[in-house]
Amino acid sequence: MKELAKNTIHWIQDIPKNEDKESTALAIREELTFRENDVTLFKNLSTPTIIDLKKQNISTRDIIIIVREIIRKTAKTFKYAENMTLEQATTLASDLIDLCKDESIEDFILMFKMARMGKCGETKGRLDSDIITQVIVPAYLDHKAELREKQYQKEKYAKKQEDNEGMSPEAIKAFDELYRRLSVPKKEEPEKPNTPVLNHHHIYLENLKKRIPHYSLKLLMETEEKMIDQDVYKDALEIVRNEIRKRK
Structure with a gap:
């Protein structure tokens, strides 16, 4: 996984963009493979959200393309989604960004990795709008909320020890x-x-x-x-x- 280039706000800006859409998509999926090994729920408590990225003038188009490739990469491992079209993946990505403005690109990477591993609800081999919005997203956010509560209790205990x-x-x-x-x-x-x-x-x-x-x-x-x-x-x-x- 490459280090960020100088003055780069987010790593998605460093991914080379070619005229050939499939070459760009391939470069993105390769980067995602490396990123999957680095993201964790704990780290994702402090990653920049979609709203943060837009405030930093990262275009909605670039964000959609990244999320689309996250979905396409995952779809290939689902029995009833392996033939998902580019248009379908783009629509799902756009809807997902609207639904999860307060989450991050890293959240989406980990969310779909966990879904692929069967850790984000029962998908039955499907990866469509209903499964993503009603099963995968709620399950992932529950995992994240549980960790956030544990961190809160841990910090609360540490504060108590400090007071004592x-x-x-x-x-x-x-x-x-x-x-x-x-x-x-x-x-x-x-x-x-x-x-x-x-x-x-x-x-x-x-x-x-x-x-x-x-x-x-x-x-x-x-x-x-x-x-x-x-x-x-x-x-x-x-x-x-x-x-x-x-x-x-």
């Missing part, structure tokens, strides 16, 4: 326990007095009073907000608020 820096292990443990308790849905029926659950809660409150001075102000504010949203553990909320008042 400087706190003692005991304080972190106490905060995690409080967070866990707040995450449990509120029960409709109140607990009866003197039950083991309430006795345990009383012990928890006593321990919270001892450990909460070690919480950072930011964690105290987040804990207060979550308690208000949950509308539970009002006695614990008051402990947190008293500590916040002391810090201000």
Whole structure:
């Protein structure tokens, strides 16, 4: 796979364009073969979208030609699509670009590679408009959304670890326990007095009073907000608020 030429915005601009359409198509498909080995869902979270390319004055025609060859290359491996015409592929490419303006050329490369491997829904050997728009595209976007959510949770956890820096292990443990308790849905029926659950809660409150001075102000504010949203553990909320008042 060649490096981008100087001042090139996107690699599609470096593909040689000849008067002979089939020679150009062959050069594109050869480049796509190399690109297939480099694209990943993770990388595609940050690749330039179709909208981005158009803003950089890359023509719609050039984009359609690339997507058309992605489709044609894939069609050759599908039982009922191997004889797809140039006109049919061009129409499918144009429709796909309109449908997926927020996705990238690299998304299309990986999407059809996954479809060829049976990882983007059940196609039954077909590669037509209905299969692409109702099976392949939704399946691919689900894969991408799942990865995006995992990345969000990973970054959220890393941020939490960063916020916890400087706190003692005991304080972190106490905060995690409080967070866990707040995450449990509120029960409709109140607990009866003197039950083991309430006795345990009383012990928890006593321990919270001892450990909460070690919480950072930011964690105290987040804990207060979550308690208000949950509308539970009002006695614990008051402990947190008293500590916040002391810090201000």
